[in-house]
Amino acid sequence: MNITVNHRCSDFNSYRAARVKSLFNVESGANFSLDAALPIEDDDWQIGVIVGPSGSGKSSIGAALWGQxxxxxxxxxxxxxxxxxIAPNGKFDDVTAALSSVGLGSVPTWLRPYDVLSNGEQFRANLARLVMEAPKKAVLDEFSSVVDRQIAQVGAGAFAKAWRRTTGKAVLLSCHYDILDWIQPDWVFDTGTGEFQRGWLRPRPRIDVELWQTNWRHWPQFEPHHYLKMPKMIAATNYVATVDGELVAHLAVSTRPGLIEARACRLVVMPEWQGAGIGVRFLDAICERWLQGENRYNLPLRTLFHTSHPGLAAALRRNRRWTQVSGSLCGDNRARCIASMKRSAERKGLSTAGKTGYGGHFRAVQGFRYLGEPTCAS
Known part of the structure; x- marks a missing residue:
């Protein structure tokens, strides 16, 4: 595919325009021409990237590919x-999966309209919607240009993985070269050099994550991104993951009565790191430590984990280290819970109005148990 771009505009002769021409020896700024050879007629690709400096013709090439x-x-x-x-007539689980797949897994964000989101959230929301709509051909202009580079890189990698599950072709236009290693595009055209490259040979950047055992002191930074507002777990051991000293993920682990097994809660991955694949690996690593007896009790304990997040539940079902052990569509009977809490308060001599209680909600809670690495081939 050969693309020729010719832009024309008026040639101005004002005093300032004439002075600029004289000072910088420029005859005219009225014409812009570009020839691009893109051998992409075959169907054996899904993601292409046109990269180069601003004003080098990326948008013009993008519009010429398949039309405006x-x-x-x-x-x-x-x-x-x-x-x-997003996809009003689509399936709920598909929409939540699309949001999670591009790194927009913070549930409170799902309940906000697009125009109140941050630039990074809007960037990922657009990607989630594109993944759901999955057109046969799409061109994304100014890809990752309005977000900081951390969100741009991780978001680009997350989008690439999600898009490859569709059957469409996407061409990304960007002035940033730092996203290429994360996208792993099928082809790249550089408008700065005029070079076309088939494939991307450099590997996706490695993320080195450190795990730390701590207490609840870091939780205030993670709590706004957790979908439940609950009291802190009793006698919990907390863990955080960091990358280059930056907080990335949090998990709290306690035990069930009798020290028969552990229970993990409060798993949160910071928004700028969602989509990088850190969350489940972090959860696996902590649960493996407890299974090997690396805890303050020096006991090998399997771990239970409950979640209402559809994307996380689906990921754990695919993970051979986990098995699903429960699933409830709604919470406990709230009236019965209120009565039970009132009786308990009366036995302790505490005054209570008997109006507070848990349950009564419509929330599909799914439970999983960590089994560790499979011991034999399936």
Whole structure:
């Protein structure tokens, strides 16, 4: 595919325009021409990247590829949260999976409209919507240009993995070269040099994560991103994951009565790191420590973990180290819980109005038990 771009505009002769031409020996700024050879007629690719400096013709090439209609510019409703705005007629689990797959796994964010989100959240919301709609051909202009580089790199890698599960072709236009290692594109055209490259031979960057045992002192930084507001676990051992000293993930582990097994809760991955694959690996690593007896009790304990997050539940079902042990569609009977808590308070001589209790919600809680590495081939 050979693309020729020719842009023309008026040639101005004002005093300032004439002075610029004289000072910098420029005859005219009215013409822009570019020839690009893109051998992409075959169907054996899914992600291409056109990269180069600003003003080097990326957007013009993108518009010339499949026409202006292929440029992805979604219109977002102002009065609907993300969970309703993305694929309104699609399946709920598919939408949550798309949001999680591009690193937008913070549940509170799903309940906000697009226009109140941060730049990073809007960037990922657009990617989630694109993954759900999965057009046959799409061009994304200014890809990752308005977000910080950490979110851009991790978000680009997350999108690439999610997009490859579709059957469409996407061309990303960007002035940033640092996303290429994360995307692993099928081809790259550099408008700065005019070079076309098939494939990307450099590996995806390695993320070195450190695990630390701690207490609840880091929880305030993670709590805003957790979907439940609950009291802290009693007698919990806390763990955090860091990358270059930056907080990335949190998990708390306690024990069930009788020290028969452990119970893990409060798993949170910071938004800028969601989609990098750290969360489940972090959970696995902590649970493996407890299974090997690396805990303050020096006991080998298997770990129970409960979640309402559809994406996390699906990931644990795919993980051979875990087995599902429970699943409930709704919470306990709230009236019965209120009565039980009132009786308990009365036995302790405490005054209570008897109006507080848990349950009554519609929340599918799924339980999993960590088994460790499989001991034989399946």
């Amino acid at each position: 209609d292929a440029i992805y510019q979604p219109a977002w409703p102002k009065n609907k949260p993300l969970i309703d705005a």
